[in-house]
Amino acid sequence: MAAAETPGHGPLAGVRVVELAGIGPGPFAAMLLADLGADVVRVDRPGGTGLAVDPEYDVTNRNKRSVIVDLKGESGPDLVLGLADRADILIEGYRPGVAERLGVGPETCHARNPRLVYGRMTGWGQEGPLAHRAGHDIAYIAPTGTLGMIGSPDEPPAVPANLLGDYAGGSLYLVVGVLAALHHARATGTGQVVDAAIVDGTAHLATMIHGMLAAGRWQDRRAANLLDGGCPYYGTYETADGGYMAVGALERQFYAEFVDLLGIRDQAPAHKDVARWGELRETVAARFKARTREEWTAVFEGSDACVAPVLSLSEAPHHPHLAARGTFTDFGGITQPAPAPRFSRTHTSVRSGPAQPGADTAAVARDWDIPGLLEPGLLKDDG
Structure with missing residues (x-):
């Protein structure tokens, strides 16, 4: 079922978005807009983008429509x-x-549609010494200082999949930018270009950390600080069965409940004494290794100790809280995260599965009044 067949879903109902097909943060940003109700038309290339995922399973293309155009x-x-x-x-x-x-650059588009918000998603940005260089998430986040913050001090920095750069520093900032620019365009009649660079967004995510660094409250090295695994009551611990528990008992009252339930109150040194963090970590680690993940989950259930089991991707949809909230949904046989955030009036939902390249050409030609999309030969697909 095409997204346009269920109008009125989400706060962006009525907003029209053109997505020039790519991979990574651009499609994810367009999915967010589609989840929020926008009519997103993805302009696919003949032959596809080269992404090694069957289009039927690429859920970042859900709630969209697709046409194929050879630019x-x-x-x-x-x-x-x-x-x-x-x-x-x-x-x-x-x-x-x-x-x-x-x-199809912004100057050409604005000459025809001055109100258009033109969103540009790149790793390095539109200008700068590296602007024309190739790259992927890990190379973009490396120079920003954020990659170097993650992991153990005696091991290489940990790779946070492509969540930190592509999606947090990239897609989310692009969406914030184009929606802010849309608000301005509707107020003034004037569109603009939004330059969303992963390096900018990822650096921006560490704003609080830079403040702590300037104040002398953050050491510029891995696993030596309150929030980077250096603190023994903010990190992960292995359990008897090879699982893991996550601990985030930062505040005094939460820490007190944590050591009580863990059974180490009499063994735990003063938790504010950084010099004894190593000793405390060893005590905590030994206790967690004494029971299974399931057993520790039961111990901390219903408490304010700020402890939770570390679940896998396939386990996550079955967590009782996430299941109760419907954080994940099943659509078209694919279990996937439901749209977020939630709205009290303009509800969102997964309305259609991944857009298949070119499948919506006739509907888009009709709805957007572009009959030229239907001309013979335009829809060739060498895939």
Whole structure:
């Protein structure tokens, strides 16, 4: 079922978005907008993007519609510009200058639609010495200082999948940016370009840490601080069965409950004494190794000790709290995170599965009044 067949879902109902197909943070940002109710049309390339995921399982394309346009073809740019004419937001994730060379850059789009919000998603940004260099999440977050914060001091920095750079420092900042620019465009009639660079967003995420560093409350090395695993009551511990428990008992009252339930109150040194953190960590680790993850979960259930089991991706949907809230949902046979956040009036939902390349061309041609999308030969797909 196409997203447009269920109008009125989410606070962005009525907002039109064009997504020039790519991989990673751009599609995820467009999914967020689609989850919030926007009519997102993904412009797929003939042959696909090269992402090694079957389109049927690429849930970052849920709640969207897809058309196939060859931007390098004679009529391709005009078709995309036709979509941009009718859109509120356009998102692209090419290297700087590529959209301009393809004939769909912001200057060309704004000449036809001055209200358009043109969102640009890159790793390095639109300018700077590295702007034209290739990269992926890990290379973008490395220079920002954030990658170097994560992991054990005697091991290489831990790799946080591509969550920190692509999605937190990239997609989320792009979405904030285009929605802020949309608000401005609707107030003034003037659109603008949003330059969302993963290096900028990821650096921004560490704002509080930089303040702590300036105040002398943060050491510039791994696992030596309150929030980076250096603190023995803010970290993870292995259990008897090879599972793990996460501990975040920072405040005094939570720490008191934690050591009581763990059974080490008489053995725990003063928790504010940094010089004895190593001793305390050994005590805590030994206790957690004495029972299984399930047993410790039962011990801390219902408490304010700020302790939780570390679950795998496949286990997470079955956690009682997440199940009760419907944090995960099943749609089209795929278990996936439900849209977030939640709204009291304009409810959101997964309305359609992953958009299949070109499958919505006729509907988009009709709804957006672009009959040229249906011209023979435009929809060739060498895949």
